[in-house]
Amino acid sequence: MDLPGVTSFRAARHRDDLALRPGERYVAGGTWLFSQPQPGVTGLVDLTPLGWMPWETVPGRLRIAATCTVAEALAAPWGAATAVARQCAESLLMSFKIQGLATVGGNLCLALPAGAMTSLTASLGGEVVVWTPDGGERREPVTSFVRGPGETSLAPGEVLRAVDVRLPAAPPVFRRTSLAPLGRSSAVVIGAGDRITLTASTARPVVIDAADPDAGLAAVDCWYDDPHGPPDWRAAVTARLAREVAAELGRAA
Numbered sequence: 001m002d003l004p005g006v007t008s009f010r011a012a013r014h015r016d017d018l019a020l021r022p023g024e025r026y027v028a029g030g031t032w033l034f035s036q037p038q039p040g041v042t043g044l045v046d047l048t049p050l051g052w053m054p055w056e057t058v059p060g061r062l063r064i065a066a067t068c069t070v071a072e073a074l075a076a077p078w079g080a081a082t083a084v085a086r087q088c089a090e091s092l093l094m095s096f097k098i099q100g101l102a103t104v105g106g107n108l109c110l111a112l113p114a115g116a117m118t119s120l121t122a123s124l125g126g127e128v129v130v131w132t133p134d135g136g137e138r139r140e141p142v143t144s145f146v147r148g149p150g151e152t153s154l155a156p157g158e159v160l161r162a163v164d165v166r167l168p169a170a171p172p173v174f175r176r177t178s179l180a181p182l183g184r185s186s187a188v189v190i191g192a193g194d195r196i197t198l199t200a201s202t203a204r205p206v207v208i209d210a211a212d213p214d215a216g217l218a219a220v221d222c223w224y225d226d227p228h229g230p231p232d233w234r235a236a237v238t239a240r241l242a243r244e245v246a247a248e249l250g251r252a253a
């Protein structure tokens with residue numbers, strides 16, 4: 001949709017260009033930003049001209065740039081996590097055209113419970129790299145960066161630079177459910193190693209111990225409530241999926 005309040009658009013080519021002026025907001029793929037009115041936003045700062053490599057590898061780790069699109073991320077060398085990366089991308093239920101624009105960083109920064117790039121990176125022990133306005137950098141687990149629907153730990157003027165994930169030794173186990181076959185995710189449960197990560201059914205990512213999923217499930221205090229499922233149903237279906245995932249991880253061990 002048009003954003004009639006926006007009167008300026010700047011391309012960020014260097015880090016210095018990231019200093020926000022009053023009323024400015026960062027834009028990456030713009031697939032959410034242009035999908036609804038943005039009251040108070042008068043200018044946009046485009047992150048994509050920064051020219052970050054979509055992904056880079058270091059031994060045992062994969063760095064996904066914030067501006068990496070979902071489509072580009074699918075081409076990254078995920079190793080044993082290749083299938084789960086695809087399953088998460090497909091959970092976004094967007095066409096290939098949107099996948100070619102929507103970025104991994106935009107998905108994390110939006111912090112929607114059904115943010116499948118959050119599901120993927122949180123389940124792989126992801127750590128965000130955040131550029132701070134003073135020229136510094138800070139790191140934080142994805143599981144604490146995403147605090148709740150639409151809420152992250154980003155302070156004004158901070159930019160998500162990348163997310164680093166650990167490549168698992170064995171393929172993670174993925175389960176997902178939604179109210180309709182082509183509906184938005186109501187619960188996404190991913191087991192990797194000794195951890196099970198719950199998203200979509202919870203307001204923020206929750207990690208529980210795969211050795212004792214019932215104890216972890218009993219402690220969850222943030223079952224999500226929206227048109228894609230009431231909290232009691234989400235808790236019940238997530239428990240079933242988490243037990244399945246734990247059993248499958250146990251059989252593979």
Ligand SMILES: Cc1cc2nc3c(=O)[nH]c(=O)nc-3n(C[C@H](O)[C@H](O)[C@H](O)COP(=O)(O)OP(=O)(O)OC[C@H]3O[C@@H](n4cnc5c(N)ncnc54)[C@H](O)[C@@H]3O)c2cc1C
Nearest residue numbers: 026028029030031032033066092102103106107109115160
């Ligand atoms: C058909 C369709 C289906 C969708 N399905 C889903 C879904 O199932 N789940 C879901 O979570 N979303 C969904 N979305 C919403 C959205 O497309 C995705 O979340 C997408 O990944 C957002 O990325 P983007 O690059 O387009 O973000 P943008 O729209 O460009 O930005 C989103 C927000 O993040 C901020 N931002 C972006 N990048 C950075 C950065 N590097 N540092 C700091 N702030 C930043 C922006 O300022 C803005 O506030 C869907 C959208 C469409 C059109």
